[in-house]
Amino acid sequence: MTTPKHTIEVEQLHKRFGKIDAVDGISFKVEKGQIVGFLGPNGAGKSTTMRILTGFNRATSGVAKICGVSVAADPHFIKRRIGYMPENNPLPLDLRVREYLKYRAKVKEIPFGKRRRAIEQALESCDLTRAQDRIIGKLSKGFRQRVGIADAILANPDVIIMDEPTIGLDPHQVILIRDLIASLRGRMTVIISSHILPEIEMTCDQIIIINHGKIVGQGSPAQLRDTFIDHTTYEVEIAGTTKELETALATIASELQVERISERGEDGYATAEIQIKGKRDYGERLFKTLAAHPHLRTRSLRSKMAPLEDVFLAATRRSWEEVDSNLLEGPVPPAPQQPDQPQANQTPATPIPNEPAQPPSPETPKPEPK
Numbered sequence: 001m002t003t004p005k006h007t008i009e010v011e012q013l014h015k016r017f018g019k020i021d022a023v024d025g026i027s028f029k030v031e032k033g034q035i036v037g038f039l040g041p042n043g044a045g046k047s048t049t050m051r052i053l054t055g056f057n058r059a060t061s062g063v064a065k066i067c068g069v070s071v072a073a074d075p076h077f078i079k080r081r082i083g084y085m086p087e088n089n090p091l092p093l094d095l096r097v098r099e100y101l102k103y104r105a106k107v108k109e110i111p112f113g114k115r116r117r118a119i120e121q122a123l124e125s126c127d128l129t130r131a132q133d134r135i136i137g138k139l140s141k142g143f144r145q146r147v148g149i150a151d152a153i154l155a156n157p158d159v160i161i162m163d164e165p166t167i168g169l170d171p172h173q174v175i176l177i178r179d180l181i182a183s184l185r186g187r188m189t190v191i192i193s194s195h196i197l198p199e200i201e202m203t204c205d206q207i208i209i210i211n212h213g214k215i216v217g218q219g220s221p222a223q224l225r226d227t228f229i230d231h232t233t234y235e236v237e238i239a240g241t242t243k244e245l246e247t248a249l250a251t252i253a254s255e256l257q258v259e260r261i262s263e264r265g266e267d268g269y270a271t272a273e274i275q276i277k278g279k280r281d282y283g284e285r286l287f288k289t290l291a292a293h294p295h296l297r298t299r300s301l302r303s304k305m306a307p308l309e310d311v312f313l314a315a316t317r318r319s320w321e322e323v324d325s326n327l328l329e330g331p332v333p334p335a336p337q338q339p340d341q342p343q344a345n346q347t348p349a350t351p352i353p354n355e356p357a358q359p360p361s362p363e364t365p366k367p368e369p370k
């Protein structure tokens, strides 16, 4: 079967829990090989959407397709095409890495003759070969995340879905996981849900922002900035008084404002942020004016991109009441860890597609002979 251009197609997806529209008519498409960031405040509907994509929850209405096939219509097919790493990545702590992947290869129905090769490749891709005989419970969190990713890519799926893959990791581990995810670009379509915005920006080709179950922004980081950021910012390192700086700016355009300015250092320089509404570029004029000024000394000038955080906040603006109630009450707990409906062709060992397995004890594999 050939893979269509869009490996993920979501059309008017809706999921209702009682009175809550957790997902409220979202539509999007993702091209093969792209890495997509899925962003939204707590309770926005990210996990619910991911669960529907993996076949774990059924949509109330609408269609989700993976590789052109409806998730609801053919969950068994979907199970083979998706690798899922859920939030907190639950793993059997008493197993060794290789034992676990062997067990998972069986659950994923990788043909017996291909399992060894698939495990070797997953171990290699996730730089786990040297840790293959280690007990998972004794690994660092970063290594455990790598085991989760190795599991997700084991069956060479078309789509990988990861919920908060770098949460709780130290900066070194974050870089390793980021590089690992980036290495999947072009090979697999990856959806990452995360609250770590710089992370998403560095890794993703496309970002989808949802709020209250609806898509409120979608595109590349540059496209999102273009849509949600209505001002241009420059950062200048300057020695001289704020008054002189303001007077110089007024000769260029009256709306150019000193948005903030740091304390002056011992060398007399301060860092000032200069802002103007709109997208017109004043960089060259600023540079010429400040460089020519008799009482101001300028040692650097650069245009400053708005952080993704500003885009996120603009797209998902919520009232204090909403934020407060989330803090006080917390979101409604997620669905119990079982599918909405039993799905066809599923054995008790495979309750959801590529689910994070806690292997039931009778199936717990024996250590591999060395």
Ligand SMILES: Nc1ncnc2c1ncn2[C@@H]1O[C@H](COP(=O)(O)OP(=O)(O)OP(=O)(O)O)[C@@H](O)[C@H]1O
Residues within 6 Å of the ligand: 017, 018, 020, 021, 022, 040, 041, 042, 043, 044, 045, 046, 047, 048, 049, 331, 332, 333, 334, 335, 336
């Ligand atoms: N099983 C459930 N029963 C009732 N309500 C649910 C259930 N699962 C999710 N919800 C509600 O649906 C909404 C969306 O939840 P969801 O977990 O998808 O959000 P999220 O964007 O993943 O949030 P977070 O970032 O906090 O994980 C929330 O209001 C949540 O309380």
